[in-house]
Amino acid sequence: MRVAAVLLAGLLAACASDPNYPALYNRLHPSVVLITMQIPADDPKRKGQWDEAYGSGMIVASGAWGSRILTDAHVVADARDLRAKAGDAGKAVPLRVIAVSDDDDDLALLEVPTPNLPAVTFGDMRVVVPGRAVGVLGYPIPDAFEDEHLRTVVSMYTGRIASVRNGTVEIDVPIIPGESGGPMFDGQSGEVIGLAESRFDDERAIGFATPVDVIARFLRAHPHR
Numbered sequence: 001m002r003v004a005a006v007l008l009a010g011l012l013a014a015c016a017s018d019p020n021y022p023a024l025y026n027r028l029h030p031s032v033v034l035i036t037m038q039i040p041a042d043d044p045k046r047k048g049q050w051d052e053a054y055g056s057g058m059i060v061a062s063g064a065w066g067s068r069i070l071t072d073a074h075v076v077a078d079a080r081d082l083r084a085k086a087g088d089a090g091k092a093v094p095l096r097v098i099a100v101s102d103d104d105d106d107l108a109l110l111e112v113p114t115p116n117l118p119a120v121t122f123g124d125m126r127v128v129v130p131g132r133a134v135g136v137l138g139y140p141i142p143d144a145f146e147d148e149h150l151r152t153v154v155s156m157y158t159g160r161i162a163s164v165r166n167g168t169v170e171i172d173v174p175i176i177p178g179e180s181g182g183p184m185f186d187g188q189s190g191e192v193i194g195l196a197e198s199r200f201d202d203e204r205a206i207g208f209a210t211p212v213d214v215i216a217r218f219l220r221a222h223p224h225r
Contacts, residue, residue: 019133019187021158027190029154030087031120032182033057033069034139035095035110037079053079056138056182057110058192059086061224062117068224070215071181072197073100073108084112088153099222104167106197106210107218120183123191125213128169132161136173136196136207138182155179158187159207168208169194175207184209 035057038050055075061068069084076082076097083092093112101107135158142152159173171184175198184194194209 019135019158021135021156021187024135024185024187024190025137025154025156028120028137028183028185028192029156030089030118031059032087032137032139032154033059033071034085034088034092034142034152035069035071035075035082035181036084036092037076037082039077039079050080052143054139054142054178055180056178056196057084058137058181058183058195059117059119060109060219062115062119063224064115065224066111066113066115067117067119068098069095069110069112070195070219071108071110072195072210073103073106074197075181076100076108076110082110084110086114086117090114099218101218105214105218107195107215109219109222120185120192121190122212122216123186123189123193125193125211127186127188127191128161128164128193128211130161130163133187134159134161134171134173134184134193135187136171136175136179136182136184136209138176138179138196140176140178142178162206164211167211167214168197168199169211171207171209172205173207174205 039053057069057071085092098109162170
């Protein structure tokens with residue numbers, strides 16, 4: 001009986017610490033942003049023409065002055081007609097690029113005039129360890145969902161940190177086109193500990209995220225004035 005009680009207590013403790021992903025989704029998804037834009041066509045036969053493109057971002061600061069959005073630099077590289085819509089609600093508004101990091105960090109800071117939007121809360125590197133439960137929020141292939149009349153809404157994918165490498169975090173969550181720039185959050189606290197990015201075109205099962213210490217350094221270098 002004592003062994004059974006110990007096992008039951010352990011099971012209950014494990015269940016209590018399981019990530020409450022539905023609650024975390026409801027809390028965080030208003031801070032996730034769909035970014036749409038036009039980028040130069042890749043096809044040499046269409047030189048000088050533009051294609052529709054998209055990515056994700058997250059609100060990192062907001063007030064009466066407007067809101068700031070963090071995304072991957074490669075999401076907005078060479079883009080024009082940039083627009084953003086936060087948390088599935090409202091209309092898309094024009095945005096401007098405030099700052100771009102170097103290629104290694106791959107971060108971009110954007111700004112929109114929309115005031116008082118909910119900003120994410122950041123965690124720290126102490127929880128960025130292999131095995132940690134995480135989630136990724138973003139907008140995977142939004143044009144495909146629209147073509148199927150399936151609405152454009154924030155999606156959540158969950159998994160664990162696989163490894164911590166030089167300037168990046170490997171996760172067992174695939175980063176689908178359109179999700180780059182979305183937040184990676186801690187499955188326990190819901191605090192953001194990374195920014196989703198894709199690196200390997202030939203191996204989509206492996207995802208990556210820029211770690212929160214790199215993000216914090218970039219944001220400190222570009223404070224709102």
